Amino acid sequence: MPSYRTLNSQLIVADYARAYPQIVRGEGVYLYDAQGRRYLDASGCTAAVTHIGHGDEAVAQALAEQAKTLAVHPTHLFHSPVVEAYFERLCAFAPEGFSRAWTISGGTEAVENSLKLAYQYQRAKGRQQRTRFVGRWDSYHGNSVTALDVGGMVGRRSFYTALMPHQHLHLRACNPYRRSEGQSLQDYEDELVTEFADLVESHPDEIAAFVAEPFVGSALGAVGPTEGYFARIAEIFRAHDILMIADEVMTGFGRTGKNFGCEHFGTHADVLACAKGISGGYLPLGAMLVRDEVAAVLRDSGDPFFSGQTYACIPLAAAVGLAVLDRIEGDHLVQRAGEVGGYLKEKLSSLLDHPHVGDVRGEGLFLGVEFVADKESREPLDASWHFSKKVEAAALQHGLVTLGARGTVEHIRGDHMLFAPPLTLTYDHADELVAALRLSIDDALRVCTS
Numbered sequence: 001m002p003s004y005r006t007l008n009s010q011l012i013v014a015d016y017a018r019a020y021p022q023i024v025r026g027e028g029v030y031l032y033d034a035q036g037r038r039y040l041d042a043s044g045c046t047a048a049v050t051h052i053g054h055g056d057e058a059v060a061q062a063l064a065e066q067a068k069t070l071a072v073h074p075t076h077l078f079h080s081p082v083v084e085a086y087f088e089r090l091c092a093f094a095p096e097g098f099s100r101a102w103t104i105s106g107g108t109e110a111v112e113n114s115l116k117l118a119y120q121y122q123r124a125k126g127r128q129q130r131t132r133f134v135g136r137w138d139s140y141h142g143n144s145v146t147a148l149d150v151g152g153m154v155g156r157r158s159f160y161t162a163l164m165p166h167q168h169l170h171l172r173a174c175n176p177y178r179r180s181e182g183q184s185l186q187d188y189e190d191e192l193v194t195e196f197a198d199l200v201e202s203h204p205d206e207i208a209a210f211v212a213e214p215f216v217g218s219a220l221g222a223v224g225p226t227e228g229y230f231a232r233i234a235e236i237f238r239a240h241d242i243l244m245i246a247d248e249v250m251t252g253f254g255r256t257g258k259n260f261g262c263e264h265f266g267t268h269a270d271v272l273a274c275a276k277g278i279s280g281g282y283l284p285l286g287a288m289l290v291r292d293e294v295a296a297v298l299r300d301s302g303d304p305f306f307s308g309q310t311y312a313c314i315p316l317a318a319a320v321g322l323a324v325l326d327r328i329e330g331d332h333l334v335q336r337a338g339e340v341g342g343y344l345k346e347k348l349s350s351l352l353d354h355p356h357v358g359d360v361r362g363e364g365l366f367l368g369v370e371f372v373a374d375k376e377s378r379e380p381l382d383a384s385w386h387f388s389k390k391v392e393a394a395a396l397q398h399g400l401v402t403l404g405a406r407g408t409v410e411h412i413r414g415d416h417m418l419f420a421p422p423l424t425l426t427y428d429h430a431d432e433l434v435a436a437l438r439l440s441i442d443d444a445l446r447v448c449t450s
């Protein structure tokens with residue numbers, strides 16, 4: 001039995017009725033609890049964080065060395081070589097045309113700063129009234145009030161709607177599995193693109209930027225768009241000089257088998273908001289990468305970027321980021337995510353013989369499974385079952401860390417799981433993951449139907 005300790009805990013926890021096992025160590029793709037029980041980290045912690053695995057010596061050393069040398073410096077007076085070196089590497093890793101970087105402490109801040117930058121870009125062009133952002137339902141962009149507002153993950157934002165100015169605009173996300181019955185992919189895409197065109201037409205000169213996850217992570221479970229979706233939307237936005245922000249917090253740094261998720265669809269973005277895999281979890285780190293033409297507008301305006309935080313662009317973050325990039329590039333982890341991810345997807349697809357596994361999707365090591373009551377109608381499972389959470393709990397008993405979620409249907413129904421293990425996953429680990437998951441799905445079903 002795992003060791004549990006909730007008494008005397010000072011933590012504000014997600015679930016006060018639950019006893020949480022104590023996790024004490026990580027090594028490679030595995031986590032170990034206080035009793036020495038081993039868990040395969042199939043979600044990449046919560047989630048898509050542990051790109052290079054746990055316990056990496058080189059990254060730990062880089063962190064310690066930089067902490068000894070210079071952790072932070074007065075950024076209003078100095079630049080530092082390690083930060084300059086890191087930003088050069090970051091821009092080289094980004095798609096062509098990205099020439100400016102800015103680091104902060106995580107994904108929410110990366111998105112928030114990207115939104116601010118887009119607003120400042122529009123102001124610099126004399127468009128004071130462009131104060132609105134377009135987001136999509138069933139998408140997550142972080143947990144600040146603005147990020148929740150622009151995002152569309154109903155389960156997370158609904159408690160805070162009273163705090164939101166309600167000026168931002170939302171459209172449906174592109175979720176091919178959930179298109180209308182009998183509708184072709186082309187017709188579905190046409191319908192969504194028309195919605196975007198109509199929205200832009202009906203709000204002339206009000207929109208500063210559009211933000212989207214190339215593959216929707218926790219909200220939908222690694223759902224990618226139809227083939228021409230992003231390119232066609234980009235055309236509409238470009239025609240109106242509305243900036244495109246790709247939320248690459250989960251999909252960046254090789255997760256999907258390309259350096260950035262948006263590269264699967266042609267490089268459509270002006271700003272990339274990054275976090276998670278950028279530091280592999282070794283330090284809270286996020287970044288904003290900016291296309292040259294956008295940065296030039298700010299530079300030519302003569303104004304500084306109207307933002308700034310204590311931990312923006314600090315040497316400690318740069319040293320860790322550099323060491324993680326060394327691992328990603330040195331060990332060819334992007335390519336590996338594509339190869340092992342392809343194998344894992346094939347293995348997960350073998351679960352489609354299960355009566356309640358309706359869909360397997362995603363790219364690279366960013367994969368999702370959706371459960372249904374009926375495969376023909378795609379009717380979701382009884383919400384009172386909390387099926388994906390039951391699978392998550394059963395998986396833990398089988399030594400597998402997973403992330404179960406819901407919301408693929410009407411924002412709140414529909415169970416799915418997101419898989420985003422370290423990019424160091426091997427083919428054997430993939431086999432282990434799928435075998436344990438199959439047992440977990442059966443266990444969960446027994447609990448729900450008994």
Ligand code: PLP
Nearest residue numbers: 106107108140141142249250275
């Ligand atoms: N954007 C996406 C797509 C995310 O998945 C997340 C977090 O899960 C965020 C933004 C927010 O990142 P953070 O939790 O680091 O603030």
